[in-house]
Amino acid sequence: MDVLRRKALTAAALLACTLSPALPAPAVPAAATGEVLSEEDLRRENAIKAAYLYHFADLSRWPESAFADAGSPVKICVLGPTSMAGAVAALDGKTAGGRPVESRHFATVHDLEYCHVLYLGELEPELRRQVLASVAEAAVLTAGEEESFLRDGGIARFFRRKNQIALEIHLGAARRAGLSFDDTLLEVGRVVGKD
Amino acid sequence: MKCVLTKLERRLAATLLLALLAAAGPAAAQGEEEDLTELSLEELARTRVVTVDVLGGHIHRKGEWMFGYRYMMMDMDGSLDGSQRLSDEEVLRSFPITPTQMTSEMHMFELMYGVSDDLTVMVMAPYFKKEMDHLTRAGGTFRTESEGLGDVQLMTHYAALHKGPHWLILLGSVSFPTGSIDEVDDTPAGPDQLLPYPMQLGSGSYRLLAGLTYLAQTEAWNAGFQLRGDTSLDENDQGYEVGDRYHLELWAQNRWSRAFGLTVRLHGQVWDEYGGADPRLNPTVVPTADPLLRGGERADFLVGLNFYSGGHRLNLEGGVPFYQSLDGPQLETRFILSLSWQWTF
Numbered sequence: 437m438d439v440l441r442r443k444a445l446t447a448a449a450l451l452a453c454t455l456s457p458a459l460p461a462p463a464v465p466a467a468a469t470g471e472v473l474s475e476e477d478l479r480r481e482n483a484i485k486a487a488y489l490y491h492f493a494d495l496s497r498w499p500e501s502a503f504a505d506a507g508s509p510v511k512i513c514v515l516g517p518t519s520m521a522g523a524v525a526a527l528d529g530k531t532a533g534g535r536p537v538e539s540r541h542f543a544t545v546h547d548l549e550y551c552h553v554l555y556l557g558e559l560e561p562e563l564r565r566q567v568l569a570s571v572a573e574a575a576v577l578t579a580g581e582e583e584s585f586l587r588d589g590g591i592a593r594f595f596r597r598k599n600q601i602a603l604e605i606h607l608g609a610a611r612r613a614g615l616s617f618d619d620t621l622l623e624v625g626r627v628v629g630k631d
Numbered sequence: 632m633k634c635v636l637t638k639l640e641r642r643l644a645a646t647l648l649l650a651l652l653a654a655a656g657p658a659a660a661q662g663e664e665e666d667l668t669e670l671s672l673e674e675l676a677r678t679r680v681v682t683v684d685v686l687g688g689h690i691h692r693k694g695e696w697m698f699g700y701r702y703m704m705m706d707m708d709g710s711l712d713g714s715q716r717l718s719d720e721e722v723l724r725s726f727p728i729t730p731t732q733m734t735s736e737m738h739m740f741e742l743m744y745g746v747s748d749d750l751t752v753m754v755m756a757p758y759f760k761k762e763m764d765h766l767t768r769a770g771g772t773f774r775t776e777s778e779g780l781g782d783v784q785l786m787t788h789y790a791a792l793h794k795g796p797h798w799l800i801l802l803g804s805v806s807f808p809t810g811s812i813d814e815v816d817d818t819p820a821g822p823d824q825l826l827p828y829p830m831q832l833g834s835g836s837y838r839l840l841a842g843l844t845y846l847a848q849t850e851a852w853n854a855g856f857q858l859r860g861d862t863s864l865d866e867n868d869q870g871y872e873v874g875d876r877y878h879l880e881l882w883a884q885n886r887w888s889r890a891f892g893l894t895v896r897l898h899g900q901v902w903d904e905y906g907g908a909d910p911r912l913n914p915t916v917v918p919t920a921d922p923l924l925r926g927g928e929r930a931d932f933l934v935g936l937n938f939y940s941g942g943h944r945l946n947l948e949g950g951v952p953f954y955q956s957l958d959g960p961q962l963e964t965r966f967i968l969s970l971s972w973q974w975t976f
Contacts, residue, residue, distance in 0.1 A: 473850055474889060474939040476975055479665060481680045487667035526664035598795050599679050624672040
């Protein structure tokens with residue numbers, strides 16, 4: 437066996453590895469739809485978003501009128517078809533902001549003012565806009581994922597960034613709903629629309 | 632040596648495995664939801680969605696376990712000297728016995744654990760079953776077999792750099808001499824004769840492996856390359872050491888949907904002849920007993936299908952060499968098949 441040839445092959449491969457960070461990446465389309473996530477990864481994504489919803493309930497401040505009394509639960513709701521329902525249901529029984537967490541999954545639009553946090557699932561765009569308009573003046577922290585979610589009146593939007601779930605918060609929409617946030621929430625989320 | 636599992640038992644085991652997959656997949660998919668509410672907001676924002684897949688291994692998330700089983704079969708047939716094929720008659724001019732065919736089967740059991748989001752440790756335990764057919768100068772034929780545990784390996788994957796979809800991952804491992812280097816079988820020379828080097832199950836030495844992986848991963852694509860090499864730390868009890876081996880792999884993996892994906896892989900490897908020699912073997916009898924006829928280089932093209940269900944992944948891969956040059960005479964690899972199942976929990 438030609439030892440020199442082997443050493444040359446090895447050296448070439450090592451050089452390629454060393455230079456790799458400087459090389460252009462293979463053409464990898466930035467899939468962001470979640471359509472090809474494995475079930476395992478989808479469960480992880482849902483668990484991350486459900487944990488964000490829990491932190492919303494823990495670190496947001498609602499008007500006093502939003503709760504019947506000091507011991508009333510903080511209600512986290514899901515509306516429409518979504519794989520998130522199970523992850524949100526798992527929040528039941530936790531405590532957020534000193535209140536018990538209660539989750540609900542609505543298949544159709546009704547009693548949305550019952551909710552303190554409302555995650556919108558896969559709704560038709562027109563229906564989504566109607567729902568957001570109907571709760572715009574209520575003390576409901578709306579969350580969703582569509583690119584136009586904040587433009588349509590939503591308060592918090594999840595989006596994929598570098599294999600992680602990032603957050604955008606529309607502060608103006610939150611103020612109109614009578615909501616305010618702990619600073620730690622605003623430090624993690626990207627704040628947009630202060631007016 | 633006797634095979635522990637009959638063909639029927641193997642088929643039954645395969646059927647059971649598939650049944651387990653079919654039953655456990657949906658169960659896992661509907662299983663308990665993961666609770667991440669204990670994470671701070673900063674930790675949540677850093678939590679990865681898609682598991683980083685490194686050639687069948689992974690960078691697991693902190694606290695995540697994975698159990699894997701891999702079956703691999705390699706078929707070797709005929710002899711090569713360099714890249715040139717040699718007939719049995721040509722080999723028999725130099726040696727009284729030549730190997731004509733070999734099948735090596737491996738059952739690999741793997742356990743991985745995510746120590747942190749960047750560091751995964753892994754234990755791999757291979758179980759080998761090998762068969763080799765021979766032809767003697769007198770025209771006689773015989774078969775030898777060996778079977779048992781190979782060298783157990785402890786490996787780490789460390790994500791040293793991560794920027795967007797780009798990852799630079801360091802590999803390190805040590806393998807322990809748990810595989811036998813004293814396998815014997817009946818041959819025309821007598822009962823319980825020591826088998827030659829490729830029929831042994833382990834290296835007899837502690838071996839170190841180091842490697843580097845670059846990959847780019849998105850939801851749908853995973854592409855990259857890995858360079859790794861391993862070497863013996865010392866000679867084994869019989870005074871020889873298995874040669875150093877270097878691998879370069881390039882791959883691209885596309886996920887068509889949540890359930891299916893395709894992998895294309897190029898695997899190049901270069902390995903050195905053995906250092907020293909086992910004094911119990913006579914290198915003039917058969918080429919496989921000559922430690923200087925153990926080196927070579929080979930490049931394989933492999934295509935794999937991946938099936939995903941819940942925390943389960945099933946991979947079926949097959950490949951053929953498109954380049955081989957061996958310090959011959961040495962048996963030529965014809966094809967490689969593997970079936971693996973991994974379960975993350």
